[in-house]
Structure formats: C-alpha cells, structure tokens
Amino acid sequence: MQDSRVQNKRRQFDVSRQLLSAVTLKQPALAGWYKRDDGRPLVPCWPLGGLSISHSEQTVALAYSKTGQIGIDVQWQLSRHSVTQLAEMYRCHEADFYRYWTIYEAAFKAGCLVTRPTQLQAYRLMTLAPGWYYWVGEVEPDCTLALVSDKVKLMQQFVELLPSF
Numbered sequence: 001m002q003d004s005r006v007q008n009k010r011r012q013f014d015v016s017r018q019l020l021s022a023v024t025l026k027q028p029a030l031a032g033w034y035k036r037d038d039g040r041p042l043v044p045c046w047p048l049g050g051l052s053i054s055h056s057e058q059t060v061a062l063a064y065s066k067t068g069q070i071g072i073d074v075q076w077q078l079s080r081h082s083v084t085q086l087a088e089m090y091r092c093h094e095a096d097f098y099r100y101w102t103i104y105e106a107a108f109k110a111g112c113l114v115t116r117p118t119q120l121q122a123y124r125l126m127t128l129a130p131g132w133y134y135w136v137g138e139v140e141p142d143c144t145l146a147l148v149s150d151k152v153k154l155m156q157q158f159v160e161l162l163p164s165f
Contacts (some may be wrong), residue, residue, distance in 0.1 A: 008057070012055035012056075012057075012060065013055070015055065015060045016053045016055050016060045016062065019053075019060055019062050020033075020053065020062060023062060023064070027064065029043060029045045029046060029066075030043055030051065030064065032044055032045060033051055040052075040108075040109055040111065041053065043064070046065075046066050046067075048066075048067055048068065048069075049064065049065045049066040049067055049068065049069075049070075050063075050064065050065055050068065050069040050070040050071070050110060050111070050149075051063075051064045051070070052064070052070050052071045052072040052106070052109045052110065053072070054072050054073045054074045054105070054106075054109075055074065056074050056075050056076045056143075057076040057078070059074050059076065059143060060074075061073075061074045061145060063147060063158075065149065065151065065154055067151060067154075068149050068150050068151030068154050069110045069111050069112070069149060069150045069151075070109075070110055070147070070148070070149045070154065071105070071106035071107055071108065071109030071110030071111070071112070071147070071148045071149070072106055072109065072145070072146070072147050072148075073101075073102040073103075073105035073106040073109065073145070073146050074102070074139075074143065074144070074145045075098050075101060075102050075105075075143070075144050076142060076143050077098055077142040077143070077144070083097050083098075086101075098144040099136050099144060099146075101144075102136055102144045102145065102146035103134055103136050103146045103148065105146070106134065106136075106146040106147055106148040107128060107132070107134070107148045109148075110132070110148040110149060110150070112128060112129055112132045112148055112150075128148070131150055132148060132149070132150055133148070133149055133150070133151075133152050133155045134146060134147065134148045134149075134155070135147050135155055135158060135159055137162075139162075
C-alpha cells in the first residue's frame with residue numbers, strides 16, 4: 001500500500017514537471033523558475049508574477065501569471081482520509097472541509113498566508129487579506145479546485161475559461 005502511494009506521488013510529480021515543460025515552450029521565462037525557502041516556486045524575471053502547481057491522484061493543475069501572485073490547489077476526496085477527524089482537527093463541518101482546505105492551500109501557495117490555520121473557517125473570501133480573491137468549486141464529482149490571486153481581473157479570466165459543470 002505504501003509503495004503504491006509513493007509511486008503515485010512520484011508519477012504526479014513527473015506529470016506536473018512534464019506539464020510545466022510543455023507550458024515553458026509557450027512561456028520560456030518559466031524555465032528559470034526555482035523553489036523559494038518556503039517551497040513556493042519563483043520566476044525571477046516575473047517579480048510581480050507567480051507560478052503554482054498542484055496534484056492529487058491523476059489530476060495535475062498549473063497556474064501562472066506575469067503580473068499577479070497566484071496559487072492553485074486540487075484535491076480529490078479520498079476514502080483513505082478520515083474527513084471526520086480532519087474536520088474536527090480544523091474545527092469545520094465535514095461537508096465544507098475540502099472547500100476550506102483547497103482555499104487555504106491555494107492561498108498559502110500564492111503567498112497570502114504564512115501559517116497553518118487552526119480553524120479553516122477563517123479562510124473564507126471575506127477574511128482573506130485585503131486585495132486577495134479566490135474561486136473554489138467542484139470541477140468533477142469529488143474533486144475540488146481552488147485558485148487564489150491578488151488580481152481580480154486574473155480571477156475573472158480564470159472563471160471565464162472554466163467549462164460549465
């Protein structure tokens with residue numbers, strides 16, 4: 001069981017780097033990215049921009065912007081995770097757990113947050129730092145995606161690109 005999980009994580013990592021390589025062909029500046037001390041990617045020639053990568057199960061998501069900070073997170077609701085325990089630990093309702101968690105993860109990746117929350121309810125739209133925006137929703141049954149940015153126009157463009165669910 002553990003070996004297959006490790007293999008799956010390795011596969012996710014490999015696919016995310018293949019996706020990044022494909023995007024780099026259209027955006028050569030991304031080739032110079034590196035990880036900051038906190039693990040978030042940095043694209044040196046886009047000092048005001050951002051890059052974010054997420055993967056869960058067979059899904060990989062990548063978001064980038066030349067002009068704004070950005071964070072993306074995708075999470076499949078998996079039976080091996082005890083949502084009841086996680087919801088209790090973070091003091092939120094089970095039904096809301098993945099929505100709050102993906103918002104939190106995307107906000108952290110965007111640079112909007114610096115510490116882990118004790119209550120995920122604190123990370124709703126109206127309580128993100130001023131000037132930060134998010135979108136969260138199910139992109140497939142049991143698959144939640146969240147995007148956080150400091151640019152409202154970027155968020156509007158993202159939502160316009162989403163297929164109807």
